Amino acid sequence: MDPDHIRQLIETGMPGASVQVQGADGVHFEAQVVSAAFRGKLPLARHRMVYATLGERMGGAIHALSLRTLTPEEIG
16 A cells, blocks of 8 residues: 555545655555644544544554554644
């Protein structure tokens, strides 16, 4: 799978999010997702929100996804 395709899926599922995805081997990826929707949520809830945008691809086409989830205030 292409990192740009993963970025598009996350951005479609989380409108307004800023997403960066890297992954050279096509199955292991790292993503940074910045979204106001993460405000007040614990890391596990944030990760679940991102995983929900990828659906059945997680564990299939996407073998591993390392996430960094932040609110806009947390990147400042």
